[in-house]
Amino acid sequence: MRRLLSHTSGLTCDFTYDSGRGDDCLAEYVRAARNVALDCPPGTAVSYSSVGYNILGRIVEVVTGRTWDQALKERIVAPLGLTHTMTLPEEALAFRTAMGHLPGDGPEPEPAPVWDMMPRSAGPYGRVLASAADVLRLAKMHLDGGATADGTQVLGARAVAAMQRWEVDVPDRWTVSADGWGLGWSLYDWNGVPGYGHDGASVGQYGYLRVVPGADVIVVLLTNGGGARRLYADLLRELLADLAEVRTPPSFAPPAHPPTVDMTPLLGTYRREGVVITVTSGSGGSPHLRYEFVDGMRDFSPPLELDLTPLSATVFAATGAGPSFSEDWMPVVFAALVDGTPCCYIGMRCAPRTSPH
Numbered sequence: 420m421r422r423l424l425s426h427t428s429g430l431t432c433d434f435t436y437d438s439g440r441g442d443d444c445l446a447e448y449v450r451a452a453r454n455v456a457l458d459c460p461p462g463t464a465v466s467y468s469s470v471g472y473n474i475l476g477r478i479v480e481v482v483t484g485r486t487w488d489q490a491l492k493e494r495i496v497a498p499l500g501l502t503h504t505m506t507l508p509e510e511a512l513a514f515r516t517a518m519g520h521l522p523g524d525g526p527e528p529e530p531a532p533v534w535d536m537m538p539r540s541a542g543p544y545g546r547v548l549a550s551a552a553d554v555l556r557l558a559k560m561h562l563d564g565g566a567t568a569d570g571t572q573v574l575g576a577r578a579v580a581a582m583q584r585w586e587v588d589v590p591d592r593w594t595v596s597a598d599g600w601g602l603g604w605s606l607y608d609w610n611g612v613p614g615y616g617h618d619g620a621s622v623g624q625y626g627y628l629r630v631v632p633g634a635d636v637i638v639v640l641l642t643n644g645g646g647a648r649r650l651y652a653d654l655l656r657e658l659l660a661d662l663a664e665v666r667t668p669p670s671f672a673p674p675a676h677p678p679t680v681d682m683t684p685l686l687g688t689y690r691r692e693g694v695v696i697t698v699t700s701g702s703g704g705s706p707h708l709r710y711e712f713v714d715g716m717r718d719f720s721p722p723l724e725l726d727l728t729p730l731s732a733t734v735f736a737a738t739g740a741g742p743s744f745s746e747d748w749m750p751v752v753f754a755a756l757v758d759g760t761p762c763c764y765i766g767m768r769c770a771p772r773t774s775p776h
Contacts (some may be wrong), residue, residue: 420478422461424588424602429457430468431692432768433716437538442486445477453541459771461757465587465600466691466769469544476543482651487542498573499560503550507669508535511548519623520644528644531623546620551639558616558630558637583615583632590754591764609665627651634663647749658755672748673728673736679728682706685753686776689763693719696763696770701726708737708751710765727751737765 422428434455438447452473454475458466476487478667483490488506496504503514510548516534523529537546545577549557560567561582564573595618597605604615607629616628625647627640638658640651652670659665682700689696693716701707706727711718725737736748761772 420475421586421602423468423475424582425600426465426467426471427462427587427600428468428471429459429461429463429466430470431455431458431476432467433693433719434470434764435538437539438540440539444538444540445473445487445542446565447478448473449477456692459756459760459769460758460764463758463760464754464762465589465767466764467595467767469757472544472554473540473542479543491547495557497571499556499567501549501553501556502554505548506542506546506549509538516548517624517641517643519621521623526578528623531644533622536622545619551641554626554628554639554641555637558628560637561615562630562632562635562637583613589767591750592754593750593752594764594767596668597767609659609667612663612665614665625651627655629655629659631659631663631665634665638662651659653665670747671736671750673730677729678731680706680732685733685761685763687761687772688774688776689761689770690758690773691768691770694768694770698727698763700774706735725749725751728774 423430434452436448436451438451452470458468479490480487483494485493486614491506505511518534519531520528520532540547560573561579564576565579566572581603583599583606585599585606586602587600589599592598593614595605596607596679598608599606601615603616605617607614607616612631613634614629614631617629618628619626623644625642627638629638630636636659638655640654642650649670656667659667682698685706686698686700689698693714695711695713697709697711699707699709706729708725708727710723710725712722727735727737729735733753735751737751738748749765753761754764755761756771763770763772
């Protein structure tokens, strides 16, 4: 359970399986996931896993005897008085809803082709709709040791503390701005000031949550398109500095004069479920990366050809990914599993090296 919550289970992220609209959808999803290969052996690395959170959701169903949707509403939504939080798309018909926007042919973003493409089986890892105020109320409960404003204990104080306790370092500290991971929370170390939160994204929609417990500050940002990551970086940098005296790190980008790096130890083929990453010297010796979707994900996107600019011997900035992956520079981080196997991080997903070049 600790590995599932801290993304150290080795389970992959990008396994989308539509198991229907029935109450057995999570059970069917977990059954189908039995045949999905691990990205890396359990406990050997942190690697963001949506599959792991769906398994957690199924465990909730087995323990409570309720569907995941019902358990969430009864255990969290109702006690906190969350009036604008739901799990099914038809429930949103009672409210004004935000349409995601994506870059178009003109200067302004255009509405996404679909409003909601996630199946019900995506529930625990991404199928929650909420207002900014409701997200804030959830974070306030954690800030108050698991209690609501009227003193109702929704979550035990020991569990709240355990969720915020550092479980694992995150080699890719830029994709979701996390320095470490707890039991569910992204953890931040802002020059010695601790914080926690989480990011999320759907089709043209992005969410950001930051909590600074030492200052009793919570910041929630929900957007529906445009330069969301840039807005997040600028807005939170200003707000956290003013409200909590927190200095957030600068936006990810290579230095004006990049260092010279020997790529030889990093060259090779890296693979995780549905993705093959090939790192070569490229033309003229400049580092190059090919990011290709394969097997069940082969129709997700054409292969990406990315040029790499070094920030250090193991951290690189990639260009050419496109706005769906990154608005500016995309972090590419090389690290190793606990047994020394080289691996490559893109999108906080770990891909071990299968063959050197």
